[in-house]
Amino acid sequence: MATVSMGLSFTSAAGAAPEGVRGDPDGLKLVKTKTSLLGTHYWYQQTFKGLPVVNGYYAKHVAKGGAVEVADGRDAVPANLDVSAATTPAAATQTANATVTARARRAAGPNKSLVRQPAATSGAAQLAVIGGPNARLVWNVTSRSTEGVSRSLVDAKTGSVVESKVISDNIDGRGSVFDPNPVVSEQNEKLTDQNDKNQDALFLAQKNVILRNLDGSGKLNGSFVNIKEAKGGIAQSKTNTFVYQRANEKFEQVMVYYHINQTQEYIQKLGFTDVNNESQDFSVDTYAGDNSFYDPSTDMITTGEGGVDDAEDAEVIWHEYGHAIQDDVVPGFGESEQAGAIGEGFGDYWAVTNSIPVSKGFELPCVMDWDATSYTSDEPHCLRRTDGTKTTDDIDGEVHDDGEIWSRALWDIHQSLGRTKANKLILEATFFYDPDTSFAGAAQDTVQAARLLYGKAAAQTVTDAFKARKILP
CATH class of the missing domain: 3.10.450 (Nuclear Transport Factor 2; Chain: A,)
Known part of the structure; x- marks a missing residue:
């Protein structure tokens, strides 16, 4: 390529x-x-x-x-490759689901062995072609499991699995949708979920907001957000009044709508009218695990309800929306390990930069403060941070770990150029990413965007940020 x-x-x-x-x-x-x-x-x-x-x-x-x-x-495909399938889509789906189920159960580990993990489910299988030296006809099967969404490629002639991998963008532990979350707004690291119970401290953390760009259907659907499905049913109001306490499952739907609408309005204020400028589908509280993910095969963001309900933490929502942004701008983004790490790093960065207007400077580099209270004991409670010390010397092949290298570089650019300039050039650079880009390739695109938008001095500032992470020489 x-x-x-x-x-x-x-x-x-x-x-x-x-x-x-x-x-x-x-x-x-x-x-x-x-x-x-x-x-x-x-x-x-x-x-x-x-x-x-x-x-x-x-x-x-x-x-x-x-x-x-x-x-x-493009990949080379022999002109005489036969595209007639010998296996049925049903057989390919069964094989793919079995592979995904087995992997998900292994990943669950011994600490979850007493809880039976549900089997994978999937949509329709589609015929596709793999190019390159081992070109072949395959069934492309997407499956949903405890890992999120997986793509399995099943040889359409032999029925064997050629490749199976998770394609959704996941995070572990989820949070709160106050503004941005109770830990930050109340500056209180001692708050706990208490099994989704209403609490005086959390009631005080709630903020009355205006829900803009609703479509008038009486549901939480609008120009930039579509609550497609939700545990407990879709929130509805003839007067477009959606006021709930956090123990009500519909509370998470309101916060998804508000925070996604806010971030898309911000993107448009930066000058971009074509960055996921659509009504983004959400499935709220429908996943029982402590996990949320963006599924590129359906363009759906699913939030989980394990621990703190993920859709109670705006930084979880913004992180997942970061994946939707990159998939919208660059079709198929995240095919390489480093591209996947860029996706995770950008998601963390996007969560942090969106928190700035409402966080009053409280623990800004800390990602998902409220969500993390369910699975961390140290204070401050953070899933990850954007001010870490990792460089490319620390690459370990796990996208969330390696994403911390990228998020730190973006955070340094943000600190040097300011929020508006940094976010404008970071979004602009994304348009030039390849789906399978590397750290270095994406960094070069970002430097070029800085040069074209702001000149040589800004480009040097961006270059220095990437050099500090050893992404650029």
Whole structure:
């Protein structure tokens, strides 16, 4: 997979792909067109005989001045590859689910052995092609388990599992949706969940807010948020009044709506009108475990209710929305380990930067203070921090661990350039990421965005932040 820059220039009709697209390689399907501050970005799915090629992509970034940069992530597929399946989709689904279930139960560990873990469930299997030296026809099966959402590729000829991995973006432990959460707003590390019980201290932490951009349906649906499903049923009000105490399961729905609407409004104030500018689907409190995740196969964010209900902590919600942002801007983002770590690091950073206006400086680099009270004993309670000391020397291959390297670099940029400048360039740079980018590749994109937006001095500041983490030499 290579990135090639070309000094081409062409024009296009409003809203259409440019005329130059006709010169692109055959077998490409335009799946998304995105507009950023510096240009327009055309994303294509590689296909073979009408079937998607797994991880095969082609992107054309057209700057406002006409310059074109192409990212070619296609894989070679033999012209004579047979695309008729010998195994049925039902058989492939059964095999995939068995693989995911076994892995999830192993991951549960001995401390959870007394609790039977539920078997994986899945949606429909879809035919696809794997390119490269071991090209083959596969069934692409998505499964949901205690790990989150997994993608399994099952050989359509032999029925064997070629690959199975978790594709959802998970975090362990979840929190509170006050503003941003009770620990921060009350500056009280001693607060505890008490099994979702109403408490005087937590009642005082609740804040009356205006819910903007509702669609008038009497539900918590609007321009940027869609509560699609929820434990206890969807909140409804003929007068659009949604006032509950935290013990009520509908409280989490309100806070999901409010905090996602707030962060999307902030994104648009930065000048971006095409960064997940949609009604993001949510499934609230529907997962029994202490885990929340974004599922790219359905574009759904699911929040769990183990420990502190995850949707009670705005920083959990903002973290998961960070994954939705990157998947919207870069289709299929997170294919490499370092891209996955960038996703986790960005999610943590996005949670922290969104907390700034309401946190009064209280433990800002601490991520998910309220959620973490369920599984930490040290104070302050933090799932992770954005001011750690890790560098690339500390890479261990686990995306949440390695994400702390990336989040620290972003936090340093934030501290040096200020919140507005930092967030504008970080979002702009994301448009130029490859789905399987590396730390170094994404860092170079961020430096370039800083240079184009703010000049050489800002670019040097960004470079220095990445050098400190040993991401850039």
